[in-house]
Amino acid sequence: MSQPDFSANLKPHPQANGAATLAKERQQSSFDTNAISKHLFGDAYLERQARILKIVTAEKVFSKTNQANLSRPDRYKLGLARGKRLRQLMNEHNWNDDDFLMAEWLVDDVLPHHLNISLFKSAILEQCNEEQRAYWYPKLQAWEIIGAYAQTELGHGSNVRGLEATATWDHQTKEFVLHSPTLTASKWWNGTLGRTATHCVFVAQLRIPKRAGSEEFHSYGPHPFIMRVRDERTHKPMEGIIVGDIGPKYGYAPMDNAYMLLNQYRVPHDALLSRYATVNRETGEYVKPKNTGAMYGQLTRGRSQIVMNARLVLARAVTVAVRYLSIRRQFRDQDASDQFALEEQVLNYSTVQIRVLPLLASAFALHYSGAAMQELYERTRGADAQKESALNGLQELHFTSAGLKSLTTEMAADGIETCRRAMGGHGFGGGTGLIQLNNDYLSKPTVEGDNWMITQQVARYLLKKVKDLSTASRSTTASRLDASLARFREHSKSPPQLSGLSDARSILEAFEWRTAFLAFEAYESREVKKLPWNSLLVEFRNLSRAHTQAMLVVYFYEGLRGLDALPSSTKAVLWDLFRLFSLSTIEKDAWQFQRSGAVATKTLDQLPKEVLALMQRIRPHAVRVVDSFALPDYLLNSDLGRSDGKVYESLFHRAHVENPLNRITFNPRYWEDELVMGSKDGGQILSKL
Amino acid sequence: MAHVPQWVRDLTPSGPQGSEILAQERDGSAVNVDQLKTFLFGQEALQRKQKVLKVLQSEKVFEKSQDYFEGRTDKFERALARAKKLRQLTVKHGWNETEQRSANDLISEPLPYGLHEGMYLKTLRDQGTPEQHEKYLKFAEAYQHIGCYAQTELGHGSNVRGLETTATWNSDDKTFTIHSPHLTASKWWIGSLGKMANHASVMAQLIIDGKSYGPHPFVVQIRDLKTHELLPNINAGDIGPKFGYNTMDNGFLLFNHVKVPHIAMLAKFSAVDPKTNRYLKPSSPTLVYGTLTWVRSTIVLQSGSVLARGVTIATRYLAVRRQFQDRDAPEWQLGENQTLNYTMVQIRLLPLLATCFALHFTGKGMMALYEANQKKMSQRSSKEQQELRGAGPEETQSGSDLLADLHGTSCGLKSLCSQTAAEGLEACRRAMGGHGYSAFSGVGHWFLDYVPTCTWEGDNYMLTQQVARYLLKSARSVLKGNEPNNDTTEILSHYLKRQDVGAAFDILGKDEDLVAAFAWRSAYFIFEALRQRDELKQSWNSLLVQFYKLSRAHSQYLVVKNFYETLQSPSISSELDQETLTLMHKLFRLYALHTLESESSEFFTSSACTVSQIRLARTKAVMQLLEEIRPHAIRLVDSWDFPDFQLNSSLGRYDGKVYEDMFYRASELNPLNRITVDPYPENATLFKKDESRQLKGKL
């Protein structure tokens, strides 16, 4: 490029002035952005976000400019450098775990070290006995060891009981022998393990010989063992271990998901994490797990985090879409008389609104649901802990949260793609900021319980509820679900046939009626007609979905009911969002609402018009509403979604100005800058790529 | 992991081997794969594919084992090497266009010559005069000129009339000045432009004497033919990494008052008279509708195979994949269930399998209509022809024109079929659980490269407005009492006659009634939309969502109808044996009933079906069909005839060696604006200058 760059002086066409457009959008609405930010996230969160943002944006290694061009091995390398630097910053700034997680979220790259602070850490906290925890926990917190969680195998993921890896007790030496008997027993997908980890929790079928030296075993099912994977100094795998990275994926590029095979690998007696079950060292006897019911809380908390994360992911996609689509202009209005009018903002087209605005409403539905789950969890830990109603609620949430995991991760995953596609050509480009998000997030519908499969848990629980209803007497601690099932049973001949669309409470009732209708229908099929389980799976999924949607609507409603301090104009927008969420959900499943008698047919015919009207009412506030999500530009990393609206300048700048792993042994210790073990590269990925 | 110890090499997958499972599946069905294959594609195409495949497989550059690992620059460099080799082979073997297309399908990644071959040559041929063919086309056909089609800009894509690039006529020296007045005028997304092209066919607003005449095509040289450096006052490059399509150099392009000679304006249809400086109007302004219809019909035809690829991979893998024992399985029954046996998996996959056939037959139907129409037109006198072509679908009288019908319906079908294929691929990927997320599944990258089809050649939502406009026009004509003269007007007038009597279709008993129910629903919503627009005077914008649904409903009717008619064709019983034919009927019913069930409220609202019919369709008919089709699933996907070479998938291998291949790839195979390329196929050099390493260093 030796010639003078004439493009430097070019400006977008005057009608394409994004900054002016956004300013106007913000001016036309009185939606109280700041108040809603505080309401959604709280002061502490917003303060943390601002504080951490300043620190990470000052570091070159966290610049996102060129990462989409890198090959897989280079992405890993960059991720490694980032993980190390973040952990260094944690020390420098005295960050707590929440600060660190905020930094990880803002940097928005999965860190190769991630499993050490997620699944490995929770396994140590949950599965260790006290002695074990006292030994391992400080090491992992200090990143002296880097842990992974090795459960899934090449042949088994969903069916954990079908795992093939074995752990055989050797009474002579008081050791367990960990072994992979087949190719399909190879561990697979386990994050952090491929290149980074020093240790892992290895899940294997526990076997104890029937007699000393016998080749016959008692089997006790899958149990967790902690083991060393790599040598502390050389970071080479230990003898008898074959381990590596499984190669490129749809997303998750910096993560070294692993395969691992063990050849008669011996670990000591205390490698078995034995908070619940253990093997008696002296007698070689299996000691059964004590009551395992205590896990409800943890799982619920984990799932509430998934819901809260899905909320932010959706908020992020919608922020980009709403900002860009209000700046993007294409065609003059068909019915416009003024031929010199500016082209229409595409966000004004109803076929664009129908894709994006219901997702905006969904982000709020997810927010209130996640928040309610967290609150319930907190309550059972706090003063109310002993109250039966709280525990009952938690138990119910435990069983039904599978439905929330399934539905909300699907809503977010599909929502990103819907927003991306709504943006036309530029939605396909690197400037959307939604590409990596899509690629990474699309693992979520599968991990932590495949979204289709786990709906069976919800169905099973609802079947049981219906059954209890028909056998047991009325409990005094009936949950909202119990009550709605009972209501259905009593009034099944006179369904609500919702006729107006304005009363929020009757909307809730329609949702709950549909759930009850489907639950009784499923009960009839399974328990009365005794139809095969497999023939009912599709119905079960519909049931789980219906129940979860009802939960979202109820939580949304209750979340808004508790709002007092906000200006009424702002509240009105939130209520419109509530109605848009509920009504567009009904419209998509209109058939079920009709069939169950939850909503009158006439009302269903009015829905499309009502949805259009709601979107029209929300449209002028859209930019301010997404502003209230308070997502920093650094996080969005999107030309299209920039808060200053400089879409075209930024797209052009990105294009015009700003473009291999298993053979290398890496150094995962954060206090050493060196990346490639023994290379003395001093952390300089930047010069050698 | 270079060294793999013996104890690892000795390991095999546990339980029944994938190869045994697939062999059993194939034994369990009597579908005649060869026959069905031939029915779908024809003997000639199948042989062509084998011939081309053999040539490609003997060339090292087409070996795909490293494809999934590379960064953008390496990907592009490799794609360039492939494009060159393919061009050399084409010349060497004298391959024609269908053979080239077959090779592209097998290589199945966008290659950097793509837009030169697909759009630049076509534009020159269709819109150039004989002199222009002499000056430009000759060199382009020899690949001395590499061109692209530069229409879309940073600020405008859908609205072509809104383009900002100008071409101003200079009467004094008989030249045009091509100029980009704003940043948003920058050409954007242009395939083969970023690194490859030395010429561009540029759409620019023609301005004569201060007056604008709308967008017209101009040929502009942009890079030096020797050094391949940009010419003065041209700024161009690659737009960077994308969601998919990363082997293509989609580019940007800006002009700073660049002068081109009079001959640069492609002048077959309209021109500037250099003597009088006057604009010469196009003789046939809407000829392009023919081309657009052809392009969209091609998208419809391909959508079946596009989806079939994902369905093939998912079906094979989920047959091999076993997880859990069936909950109702008796104690003694050991071993886990094939995941393909779970109805929850079947309901995602088997309707998609049926959809592949439905889309394929629809595409074939469209193509046949298009060709029949072309033939008819060429038989008519040129005068008549001009009259027919002279009107776009918006202006045609009373839907009397077959081409207008074809154009209108092709828009709707392009929208429906590309959407169905793209979403179907993602559904296949997700149905495969964890391994579906691996690049080695072979579905993810295929989806990513395919999904822009939902946006280009008319954004899928936008296009439905054209469909609605056409359908409303047809309905008005029927209301006026005009005789029906094509399928659309026929179903509309049938509906009008029957609307007060009601439908009473036996959708579960009779296939023709099932088709009629789809027609009924479409007609109902067409008249409903017409009422809103004409009687209630609703604004256009307020009806867009309705138009979208309307287009979808009508297009689904067309797909169902095409599938049905294919099965009714007189020759079919000589082409397929009875058992296979029966199975095809089941697939037809599965597609139609599953679609009906997913859109049940529309069928109910329009009174095309009753509540209890819909309920039976869901709980009985569809579930039963799943069960009946399941044993034939593997043979049905086999008949789509995808070579493993094309699939490049561990999970979709024909031999079922899923786990061995996953492990092998993981353990043993696992390892652009600063580059000046040499784009000419006869030269071995790929990059003339490579400074990308330096750029990489500045992360």
Ligand SMILES: Cc1cc2nc3c(=O)[nH]c(=O)nc-3n(C[C@H](O)[C@H](O)[C@H](O)COP(=O)(O)OP(=O)(O)OC[C@H]3O[C@@H](n4cnc5c(N)ncnc54)[C@H](O)[C@@H]3O)c2cc1C
């Ligand atoms: C990015 C990523 C990171 C991961 N990280 C880790 C990690 O760190 N550690 C770890 O141990 N694992 C990890 N995993 C593995 C993950 O937990 C599993 O992939 C997940 O549990 C799904 O299991 P699967 O792959 O066996 O799916 P499968 O069970 O094989 O699912 C295939 C299909 O069968 C269906 N199906 C299966 N069983 C049934 C049934 N009973 N009824 C009806 N349908 C059924 C499913 O719905 C699905 O459509 C990771 C996976 C990914 C993608």
Ligand SMILES: Cc1cc2nc3c(=O)[nH]c(=O)nc-3n(C[C@H](O)[C@H](O)[C@H](O)COP(=O)(O)OP(=O)(O)OC[C@H]3O[C@@H](n4cnc5c(N)ncnc54)[C@H](O)[C@@H]3O)c2cc1C
């Ligand atoms: C991979 C790829 C390759 C391409 N290759 C080429 C090429 O070689 N040459 C070339 O010239 N172009 C190319 N294109 C550009 C492509 O043709 C355009 O992106 C496409 O036409 C869509 O236009 P747009 O991007 O302006 O979308 P927009 O029109 O900006 O669409 C944005 C949104 O607005 C909506 N919308 C717009 N107008 C209306 C309306 N009137 N009513 C209702 N809704 C509306 C759309 O539905 C969409 O949701 C390519 C694009 C891609 C992604």
